[in-house]
Amino acid sequence: MFLRAVIIAAALLLAAPAWAATTLRVAVAKSATLTIKGMDLVVLDAAGRPVPLPDAYAEVPISVKKGRLSIGAREGVADPITLESRSVYFRVNGRQYRDRITVYRDGDKLLAVNSIDMEDYLVGLINHEVSSAWSIEAVKAQAVVARTYALFQADNSRDSRYDLESTIDDQVYGGSQTEDYASAKAVRETAGEILVDGDGQVVQAFYSSNCGGITELPQNVWGVSTQIQKSVKDPWCAGAPGSSWTWSTDALSFGAKLKAAGYSGGTVTAVTVKRKTAAERALSVAVTASGGASTMSGNELRRVLGYEKLKSARFKVSVEDGTFTFTGKGAGHGVGMCQWGAKGMADGGYSYRQILGHYYTGLFLRNTSSLGPESAQR
Numbered sequence: 412m413f414l415r416a417v418i419i420a421a422a423l424l425l426a427a428p429a430w431a432a433t434t435l436r437v438a439v440a441k442s443a444t445l446t447i448k449g450m451d452l453v454v455l456d457a458a459g460r461p462v463p464l465p466d467a468y469a470e471v472p473i474s475v476k477k478g479r480l481s482i483g484a485r486e487g488v489a490d491p492i493t494l495e496s497r498s499v500y501f502r503v504n505g506r507q508y509r510d511r512i513t514v515y516r517d518g519d520k521l522l523a524v525n526s527i528d529m530e531d532y533l534v535g536l537i538n539h540e541v542s543s544a545w546s547i548e549a550v551k552a553q554a555v556v557a558r559t560y561a562l563f564q565a566d567n568s569r570d571s572r573y574d575l576e577s578t579i580d581d582q583v584y585g586g587s588q589t590e591d592y593a594s595a596k597a598v599r600e601t602a603g604e605i606l607v608d609g610d611g612q613v614v615q616a617f618y619s620s621n622c623g624g625i626t627e628l629p630q631n632v633w634g635v636s637t638q639i640q641k642s643v644k645d646p647w648c649a650g651a652p653g654s655s656w657t658w659s660t661d662a663l664s665f666g667a668k669l670k671a672a673g674y675s676g677g678t679v680t681a682v683t684v685k686r687k688t689a690a691e692r693a694l695s696v697a698v699t700a701s702g703g704a705s706t707m708s709g710n711e712l713r714r715v716l717g718y719e720k721l722k723s724a725r726f727k728v729s730v731e732d733g734t735f736t737f738t739g740k741g742a743g744h745g746v747g748m749c750q751w752g753a754k755g756m757a758d759g760g761y762s763y764r765q766i767l768g769h770y771y772t773g774l775f776l777r778n779t780s781s782l783g784p785e786s787a788q789r
Contacts, residue, residue, distance in 0.1 A: 433529045435561055436513075436573040437584055440504050440523035445473040445514065447494060449501025454482065457489040470502075475519050490516040500587060507588040515572055524573045525586070533557055533598045534590045539583040541750050543593035546757035549750075550597035552766040555776070556748050557582055559605040559616035562779075566613065579718075601763065603779040606771055608638040614774055615639075621653035622749035623725050623741025626770065631688045632710050632724075632744045639747055641772045642690045647755025653742030654751070656722050662733045665716070666700045672715040675703030682728045682735055684709070692724040692745065710744065747771065 447454075448470040454462040462482055464471055471483045473492075480488040494501060494512040503512055503523055510527040527535075533554050537543050541553050564581060565574040577584040606614040615637045617629060622645050630636045648654055660668075662679045670676025677700045685706070686695040693709025707715070709724030726739030748770040756766045767776065 434526055435529055435532050435565060435575060436568075437525045437527065437532065437575045437577050438522060438570075438573040439506070439508065439512070439525045439577045439584070439586065441517070441520060442504070443474065443520050445504055445521050445523055446470045447473060447501065447503055447512075449494075449496040449498065451497035452501050453495050453497070455493045457491055462488060462492065473514060473521060475516055475521065478516070480514070480516060480521075490514065503586075506586040508586045513572075522572065525577075529558065529561065530598055530602065531587070532561065532584065534594045535587045536582055536584045537594035537597065538589035538591065539585050541754070543591055543597070545754050547593070547597060547600075548761065548763045548766065549753045549757035550593065551601045551763035552748065552753045552757070553618075553750065554597045554601045555604050555606065555763065555767060556616040556618050558601075558603075559614055560618075562605055563613045563615045604776055605779055606767065606774050607777045608774055611777070612638070614771065616771070617744070617747035618750060618770075619741075619743025619745050619747065620749075621648050621651055621723075621742040621751045622745040623654060623723055623739070624649065625690045625745075626747065626749060627688060627690045627692055627724075627745035629746050631690070631692065631694060632708075632746055638774060639771065642688075643769060643772060645749050645752040645769075647759065648741075648749050648752035649755075651751035651755065653722060655738075655740050656742070657736060657738050658720050658722070659734050659736045660716070660720070662735065665735060666702070668715050668717075669698065669700060669705065670702070674698070674705040674707070674715070675700055677701030677703075678733075679735065682730070684726075684728065690725070690745065693726060 452464060454464060456462050462485060465483045474481045476486055480490050480492060482488055491513050500507050500509055508525050509531060513524045513526065515522040536557055537550060537553060540557065541550060543550055560582060561575060568574045575581045606616050608614055617639065625644050626642050628642055629639055665679040666676040679698060679700045681699040683697045684693045685697050688694050696707055696709055696712050698705045713721040713724060721737055723739050723741035723743060723745060725741050726737045728735060728737050753766050
C-alpha cells in the first residue's frame with residue numbers, strides 16, 4: 412500500500428528513557444551584547460544573588476568587560492546569570508520569551524539559552540517552521556516531527572550548556588511571540604507523541620521545506636545512515652513554493668565563493684555533476700577554476716554558494732558567456748517529511764498519522780508518557 416499509517420510500538424523499554432524529561436535548553440542568542448527587558452524581571456548572578464536593575468521598564472544592556480558580565484551600569488557580575496519574570500514573558504534582544512533565560516560568557520561574547528517546557532517550545536516553533544493557518548493535520552504532523560527531533564538532539568547535544576540551536580542548524584524558534592491558538596491546538600492534540608524505531612529509540616526526525624517530488628536518504632546528504640531508510644515519491648508538493656527554481660552566478664563570483672570556502676578559486680570554467688542519487692540529487696560535483704579543480708557533494712556546493720541561493724542539490728547546471736545557471740527542484744536537504752508535501756496531503760484529507768506514515772516508512776508513533784506495553788494499545 413502506497414500510504415501506511417504510522418502505528419504505535421507495542422514493545423516498550425521497561426526503564427524510563429533519558430528523553431522522558433520535558434525541559435529543553437535552546438540557544439537563542441550568540442552576540443557581543445544583549446538587551447533584556449521585562450516587567451517584574453528577576454536577574455540572579457552565578458551565586459543566586461539578585462542583581463538590581465535600573466528600571467523595571469527599561470531595556471538593559473548586557474556585555475562582557477574584563478572577563479565578567481556588565482549589566483547596565485553594574486560591572487563585575489559572575490556568569491552565568493539567570494533571568495525570569497513573574498509576569499511570564501520578558502524580552503531578550505527584542506524577542507519575547509517565557510520560562511527562563513541563562514546568559515553565559517562565551518569568550519568575549521554572550522550566549523543566551525532559553526530553558527523551556529517542550530510543549531511550550533513547540534507552540535512557539537510552529538509559525539517559524541510552517542504556518543498555523545495550514546490544515547490542522549499538517550500542523551500536527553509538524554508538531555510530532557519537531558518534538559521528535561528536539562528529543563533526539565537533547566539526548567545528543569553538541570554543547571553541555573544547551574540542547575538545540577534556534578536556527579536552521581536545528582529548528583527555527585523565535586521565542587513565544589508567534590504563539591497562537593492553532594499552534595497550541597496542534598501541539599495539545601499530539602501531546603507527547605514522537606517517532607521511534609523498532610527498538611523504541613527516538614528517531615532523528617529530519618524534515619525539509621520542499622522535497623521537489625522525491626525525498627532523499629540521509630547518507631546521501633551527510634554521509635551517515637539514520638533510521639530513515641527509504642526515499643519516497645511526493646506528488647503533493649508540486650507547484651508549492653520551492654518546488655522549482657533558477658539561480659545564476661558569474662564565473663568570478665563563483666570562484667570567490669570557492670576560495671572563501673577553502674577550495675581552489677579564480678575564474679570558474681566548468682561545473683559537471685558526476686554522480687546523482689536515486690532521488691536525482693547531485694552526489695558528486697566537479698568544479699574547474701583557473702586556480703585548480705575541486706570535487707564535492709551537491710550538499711557541500713550548496714554550503715559554498717549559499718543554501719538560499721542553491722536551494723537544493725537536485726539541480727542541472729548550464730553555462731553561457733561566463734554565467735552559470737542552476738535549474739533545480741525542491742528547497743532544503745529533502746530528508747524526511749516534506750513540509751509543503753505534508754500541507755498538500757492534509758489539504759487532500761489525509762490525517763497526520765498518514766502523513767507521518769508516508770514520509771517515515773517503517774517507523775512508529777509512541778507517546779513519551781507511556782509507562783508500559785498496555786498503555787500503547789489504541
